[in-house]
Amino acid sequence: MSLTLRPHIAGMPPYRAGRSPKPGPDGRAWKVSSNENPYGPLPGVLEAVARSLEEMNRYPDAGNTEMTSALATRHGLDEERLAFGTGSVEVLAHLLEATCGPGDEVVYAWRSFEAYPLAVQVLGARSVQVPLTATGEHDLDAMRAAITPRTRAVMVCTPNNPTGPAIPHDDLVTFLESVPDDILVIVDEAYVEYVNDPCATRGLELLDVHPGVVSLRTFSKAYGLAALRVGWMAAADTEIARAVRSVTMPFAISSPAQVAVLASLEAEPELIGRVRVTIHERDRIAEELRRLGHRIPATQGNFVWFPAGELTHVWFDAFREAGLMTRAFAGEGLRVSIAEPDANDRILEVAGTLLR
Template sequence: MTEVHGESDVETGVVRLRDALQGVPTYKPGRPPTQSPDFVSYKMSSNENPYPPLPGVIEAVARSAEQLNRYPDMGTAALREAIASDVGVSAEEIVPGTGSSGVLSAIVGATCEAGDEVVYAWRSFEAYPIMVALSGARSVQVPVTEDGRHDLDAMADAITRDTRLVIVCSPNNPTGPVVHTGELERFLERVPADVIVVLDEAYLEFVRDAEAPDGLAVYRAHPNVVLLRTFSKAYGLAGLRVGYAVARPQIAGPLRSCVIPFAVSDLAAKAAIASLEAKPELLERVEALVGERTRVLQGLRELGYDVPETQSNFVWLPLGSRTQEFAEAADAVGLSVRAFGDEGARVSVEAPEANTRLLQVAREFAERLR
C-alpha cells in the first residue's frame, strides 16, 4: 500500500516527500445538503453569499471569457488599482491572490521556516494549521474564551523569540465575534516590531459592532500589520477565488513574488473590478443578510441556545457532543450545516426561507434535549 506522507514505495522506485507533510491536517469543506423532491435544499455550511452575482458582474465575466486563450495580467495591475482606490492606499500596497487563503499562504511562506512559530486563536479558521504545517513551522494555538472571542492577552503571552507571524481573525471563523479596538491596540503594543500581525477581515462588510477596529487605521498606525480581505463572502465571488492583502510596500513587494504566477485569472479580476463598481448594490444585499443574521441570532437565543455574538454571515452553536446529532437533524430537512467534531456547528445565514427552517429545526432539537 502506497504511503501518502513521508517516505513512500511506488512502482517507479522510492521517493521522499517532506517530513512536514506528516503533520498536515486535512481541510474539510462544507458539504452540500441532501436533495429531496419534498423540499428545497440549502447549503448553510460554507458561509457563501446566497445572492447570485449582479448582472454587470456576469457581463464582465462573459466578456473576459472571450479571451480564455490568453494569459491574465501577471501583475494584476487593473485589479490592484481598483482595490487601492476603494481602500484608500497605493497600488503598491495591494497583493492579490486566489482568495484570502491563497494570499495568507504566501504570507506564511514568506515569513516562516522550520522551527518558527505562528500564533493564532483556536478554534479559528481551519486553513491556518494547514498552511503553518506546510511551511514546516509550528502552530501555537491559543484557546478562545467561553464566548468565542480571541484572548489577546494570552496570545501576547504566547509570543516567543521563535514567533514569526500572528494571525488575528476578526470576525472569528467559526465563532463569530470581533476583537475590539482597545484590546487590539494593547495587544499590538506587546508584539515585537519584527513580527507580522495579519488582521484577517474576510467578513469585514458584515461588521456592525461599534467597538470593532478600523482595520485601515490600525494598518496605518502599525507598520507590521497586514490586512487580509476577500471577494468570496460579501461580494459573492467564492467560485472565482479573489482575495488580497494590504501591506507596506517593503512587505507587499516580496509577498507578490511568493504568489503563484498568474494566480488570479482574468475572469476573476474583471469580476472583482465590476463588483467594486457595483459596491452600493452589493452592500444593500449585505444589509439584508445582516438583518437575517439578527433574526436568526435572536431566535436561537430565545430557544435557549448559548450563541455567541456574531459579526459575520454565520452563527456558532456550541453543542458539544450533540453537534453531529444537530447536523443530522438539519440535513434531514435539506439544510447542510458545518459540524466541528464535538465542539459545535457553524451555520451560514442564507435565504429567509432557509433561516426560518433552521429555527424550526433548532426548536425541535431543543425540545428533544429537555
C-alpha cells in the same frame, strides 16, 4: 513508494470543504456549511465576465493592474502596499511562506479558520493555538503571553470563523502596541463587509499601528465571487506586499476574475443592499435562537455558532435530515451560514427542536 516526503507533509490532512446537502422530507435542500453568499453575481458582473472570455487565448494581466488601482483609490492606499492571490487563503499562505520556516512559531486563537494549522504545518513551522474565551472571543492577553523569541507571525480572525465575534478595535490596538515590531500580524477580515458594530476592528487603520500588520480580505463572501477566487491584502510595510507578489505564481488570477472584481466594485450600491439583508437575517436568527435557549455568541459574520459540545453530531444529523447541510466540528459545535429567508426559517424550525 520510494519517494520520501517531508515529515511534516506526510499524512497531512487536506482542507475539508463544506459538503453538499441532501433533500429533506419536502424535497428541499440548502447548503449552509460554507458561508457562501446565497445571491448571484452583482449587476454587470456576468456581462463583464462574458466579454473577457472572448479573449481567453490571452494571458491575464499578471500585475493585476486595474484591480490594484481600483482598490488603492477606493481605500486611499499606496498601490505598493497591495498584493493579490487566488482567495485570501492563498495570500495568507504566501505571507507565512515569506516569513516562517521549520521550527518557527505561529500564534493564533483556536478554534478559528480551519486553514490556519494547515498553512503553518506545510512550512514545517509550529502552531501555537490559544483557546478562545467561553464566549467564542479572542483572548488577546493569553495570545500576547504565548509570543516567544521563536514567534514569527500572529494571526487574528475578526470576525472569528467559526464562532462569530469581532475583536474590539481599541483592544486590538493595545495588543499590537505590545507585539515586537519584527513579528508579522495578519488580521484576517474575510467577513468585514458584514460587520456593523462601530467598536469592531477597522483593519486598514491598523496599518499605522504596527509595522508588521497586514489586513487580509476577500471577494468570495459578500461580493459573491467564491468560484473565481480573488483575495487581497494591504500591508503596513510595502516590503511585505512586495514579498507576497514575488512568491505568487504568475497569472494566478484569471482575466474573468479580474474583470468580475472591477464590475463588482462598480455595483457598490447593490452590494450594500444585499449585505443589509444578510445582516438583518443574521440578527433575526441569532435573537430568535437565544430566545429558544441556545447560547449563540455575538456574531458579526454571515453565520451563527451553536456550541453543541458532545451533542454536535446529534444536532448535525437533525439539520441534515431537514435538508440543511451545516459545518460540524466534532465535540465543539456547529457553524450555520445565513442563507435565503426560507432556509433561515428552516434553521429556526430545527433549532427549536434541539433543546427539548
